[in-house]
Amino acid sequence: MTAPGTTSPAISSSQDTDLDHLDHLLTPKQRARLESIASALKYTCRDQIVYHQGQVADALYFLDLGMVELTTYQKSDGDRHIVAFLYPGDLFGLSEDGRYLNTVRTLAPTKLYRLPLDDLQRLLVQDARLQLLFLAKAAQELRKAQRQKIVLGQRDPCRRLASFLLEFLRSNQYYDPETRIVSLPMNRRDIADYLALTHESVSRALAKLETEGMVQRQSPRLVRLKDMRALNDLATY
Amino acid sequence: MTAPGTTSPAISSSQDTDLDHLDHLLTPKQRARLESIASALKYTCRDQIVYHQGQVADALYFLDLGMVELTTYQKSDGDRHIVAFLYPGDLFGLSEDGRYLNTVRTLAPTKLYRLPLDDLQRLLVQDARLQLLFLAKAAQELRKAQRQKIVLGQRDPCRRLASFLLEFLRSNQYYDPETRIVSLPMNRRDIADYLALTHESVSRALAKLETEGMVQRQSPRLVRLKDMRALNDLATY
DNA sequence: CGGATACTTGAAAAGTCTCAATCCGCGTGG
DNA sequence: CCACGCGGATTGAGACTTTTCAAGTATCCG
Numbered sequence: 001m002t003a004p005g006t007t008s009p010a011i012s013s014s015q016d017t018d019l020d021h022l023d024h025l026l027t028p029k030q031r032a033r034l035e036s037i038a039s040a041l042k043y044t045c046r047d048q049i050v051y052h053q054g055q056v057a058d059a060l061y062f063l064d065l066g067m068v069e070l071t072t073y074q075k076s077d078g079d080r081h082i083v084a085f086l087y088p089g090d091l092f093g094l095s096e097d098g099r100y101l102n103t104v105r106t107l108a109p110t111k112l113y114r115l116p117l118d119d120l121q122r123l124l125v126q127d128a129r130l131q132l133l134f135l136a137k138a139a140q141e142l143r144k145a146q147r148q149k150i151v152l153g154q155r156d157p158c159r160r161l162a163s164f165l166l167e168f169l170r171s172n173q174y175y176d177p178e179t180r181i182v183s184l185p186m187n188r189r190d191i192a193d194y195l196a197l198t199h200e201s202v203s204r205a206l207a208k209l210e211t212e213g214m215v216q217r218q219s220p221r222l223v224r225l226k227d228m229r230a231l232n233d234l235a236t237y
Numbered sequence: 238m239t240a241p242g243t244t245s246p247a248i249s250s251s252q253d254t255d256l257d258h259l260d261h262l263l264t265p266k267q268r269a270r271l272e273s274i275a276s277a278l279k280y281t282c283r284d285q286i287v288y289h290q291g292q293v294a295d296a297l298y299f300l301d302l303g304m305v306e307l308t309t310y311q312k313s314d315g316d317r318h319i320v321a322f323l324y325p326g327d328l329f330g331l332s333e334d335g336r337y338l339n340t341v342r343t344l345a346p347t348k349l350y351r352l353p354l355d356d357l358q359r360l361l362v363q364d365a366r367l368q369l370l371f372l373a374k375a376a377q378e379l380r381k382a383q384r385q386k387i388v389l390g391q392r393d394p395c396r397r398l399a400s401f402l403l404e405f406l407r408s409n410q411y412y413d414p415e416t417r418i419v420s421l422p423m424n425r426r427d428i429a430d431y432l433a434l435t436h437e438s439v440s441r442a443l444a445k446l447e448t449e450g451m452v453q454r455q456s457p458r459l460v461r462l463k464d465m466r467a468l469n470d471l472a473t474y
Numbered sequence: 475c476g477g478a479t480a481c482t483t484g485a486a487a488a489g490t491c492t493c494a495a496t497c498c499g500c501g502t503g504g
Numbered sequence: 505c506c507a508c509g510c511g512g513a514t515t516g517a518g519a520c521t522t523t524t525c526a527a528g529t530a531t532c533c534g
Contacts, residue, residue, distance in 0.1 A: 072387060074474050081390050083383055096380055121369070128365035132358070135368065138375035143333055145382035146320055150309055152389040153318045153433035155523085157490080188513065196390035198491060203514050219499075220513055237311050392491085394522080425481065435523060440482055457481055457531070 030130050037119035038062075043110045046185075050104035050112070057095030059116045063088055066110025067173075067185050070102040071193070082194040084144065085186070087171055091137045107185045152196055154237075157205040160195040162235040165215070165225065180225045181218065188220075267367050274356035275299075280347045283422075287341035287349070294332030296353045300325055303347025304410075304422050307339040308430070319431040321381070322423070324408055328374045344422045389433055391474075394442040397432040399472040402452070402462065417462045418455065425457075 026034065041050075043066070050061065053073060063086050070083040070092060083102055086092055094101050124131040151163045168175045168182045175182050184191070188199040195202065206223070209215045214231050216224040225231060263271065278287075280303070287298065290310060300323050307320040307329060320339055323329055331338050361368040388400045405412045405419045412419050421428070425436040432439065443460070446452045451468050453461040462468060 072383070074387075079474065081387050083386060094376065094379055094383070101380065101383065124369065124372075125365045128362045128368055131365055131368050131372065132361065135361075135372055135375060138372060138379065139331065142331055142375065142379055142382060143338065145379060145386060146309070146331070146338065149320060149382060149386050149389060150311075150318050152386060155433075155489085187511095196392075199513080200492085200515085201490065204490090207514075221499095237316065392521085424479095436480090437482080437524085438522065441522090444482075 025133055026130070030127060033123055033127065033130075034113075034115070037123060038113040038115050040064075041112050041114055043106045043112075046106050046108050048106045048110075050106065051100055053100055053103045055100050057093065057098055057100045057117070059114050060091060060093040060120055061104070062113040062115065063090045063092065064111045064113060066112075067107040068092070068104050068110060068112075069107055069186070069190065069194075070104055072102050080193055081196070082190060084148070085167075085194065088173075091134070091141070107190075151235075157195070157197050157201050158208055159234055159237065160197065161191075161202065161205040161209065162214070162231045164191065164195060165223065166231060166235055180228070182223045182225065184221045184223065262370055263367070267364060270360055270364065270367075271350075271352070274360060275350040275352050277301075278349050278351055280343045280349075283343050283345050285343045285347075287343065288337055290337055290340045292337050294330065294335055294337045294354070296351045297328060297330040297357055298341070299350040299352065300327045300329065301348045301350060303349075304344045305329070305341050305347060305349075306344055306423070306427065306431075307341055309339050317430055318433070319427060321385070322404075322431065325410075328371070328378070344427075388472075394432070394434050394438050395445055396471050396474065397434065398428075398439065398442040398446065399451070399468045401428065401432060402460065403468060403472055417465070419460045419462065421458045421460065 043050075050068065053071075065088055068086045070086065071080050072083050073080050085107070092102075092104060124134060151160050154160055154163075165182055174185060188202045191197075192199040192202045197205075206215070206217065209231075210217055212230075214225075214227045214234070216226050218224060280287075287305065290308075302325055305323045307323065308317050309320055310317045322344070329339075329341060361371065388397055391397055391400075402419055411422055425439045428434075429436040429439045434442070443452070443454065446468075447454055449467075451462075451464045451471070453463050455461060
């Protein structure tokens with residue numbers, strides 16, 4: 001990631017990691033400006049709603065700590081789709097016609113910043129370099145969405161699950177490189193709704209990955225990645 | 238869509254239509270500036286490559302006329318996925334680590350503008366209001382990707398196909414509101430690679446929609462939308 | 475008009491989903 | 505500290521659907 005002020009195009013910025021919070025790219029002045037319009041929100045427990053799909057959209061949110069899920073509900077209320085799991089450093093608050101497109105729910109204790117849209121727009125018009133960072137964030141989300149679309153295009157549930165597990169490599173909070181154990185912050189149904197499978201299929205896919213020696217289940221929520229290479233091959237094929 | 242200079246947040250802009258080309262939102266000065274860095278490209282026939290996945294990314298592209306497809310190839314070369322079909326007014330050129338993520342191919346005679354990244358970045362830093370328009374475009378692409386992800390989550394091929402057909406309502410070039418006929422600019426295999434199906438399944442789904450009275454095939458490439466309401470219900474469910 | 479390509483349709487195979495029962499882990503309360 | 509109970513997770517069998525493989529038909533273009 002390039003610092004603001006360089007000539008490297010923000011639009012083609014490289015992949016971010018957990019540590020690349022927006023903050024680290026800001027000049028002290030930019031940081032102060034953003035803080036002046038931002039309000040910090042803390043959620044001490046999981047399953048809290050940040051906002052609902054269809055509510056009037058008046059702010060953008062910046063995830064600082066924890067994890068949230070973005071879900072979209074179809075007309076028949078039983079049918080939901082988890083659009084994304086967000087990590088620290090991610091931006092959310094996508095809207096259309098002035099209303100939020102998703103419902104945002106916390107999966108863990110979470111800290112985030114709320115940026116009112118009108119204040120933010122004023123700020124971004126004043127500070128074009130700061131705006132470039134937001135443009136880069138948008139590009140990052142676009143890449144993520146595109147990747148996820150390709151994952152959903154795979155027929156084999158094992159491939160989808162492998163891709164899903166490998167997403168956690170970016171996370172410092174839910175993946176321990178020492179033990180190579182992923183600590184899943186969501187249940188099987190959430191994973192299923194994210195990968196467009198049933199929760200039974202998720203279980204079966206995980207069992208298959210285990211019999212093939214790619215992973216090892218310590219407990220339902222703790223999965224050890226045994227053969228990273230094989231998982232990667234399966235995911236990217 | 239709001240004109241530049243209003244206080245309505247660009248990030249929450251409403252849905253665009255074919256007519257909402259970037260040009261229409263520009264001040265004469267902005268337009269002149271963009272033109273000064275842009276070079277027009279014309280493709281007189283289909284199946285032309287604009288750029289390949291993996292090439293060094295040095296420009297953003299603006300689609301003015303025609304249609305292009307964005308495809309991503311997996312390691313094994315038989316496996317491809319069509320990420321998006323782009324309409325006039327769409328922006329493309331997404332990259333990661335300085336290289337394009339997709340291969341872009343024309344599906345019809347096409348006119349587009351090439352905007353070199355370094356020139357563009359300079360311009361966007363100078364003109365923060367112009368940059369807001371690009372931010373809005375990025376948000377629009379993000380909405381599109383999210384919708385498409387939900388479509389791929391549907392199991393039923395008929396639903397996916399219904400969503401696909403309804404996407405053409407936005408297009409002035411490939412949909413005629415009078416006769417309600419969609420003129421498909423791509424073959425069954427392209428549709429299949431877009432919807433994550435086989436081309437046989439696309440055929441069968443189309444046949445099923447026809448027996449159920451929702452559409453009528455005039456010829457393989459010409460599909461009349463008979464029951465718009467039913468199609469919509471099927472797609473959005 | 476002819477050839478090649480694209481499209482449609484059919485039958486068998488493979489896979490996931492549904493429904494159901496069982497198992498496990500975790501928190502609660504005794 | 506341990507037993508209990510609840511929700512989540514796993515596993516099994518059958519129904520259903522899509523894919524695969526193959527053949528036939530239509531369409532487009534030279």
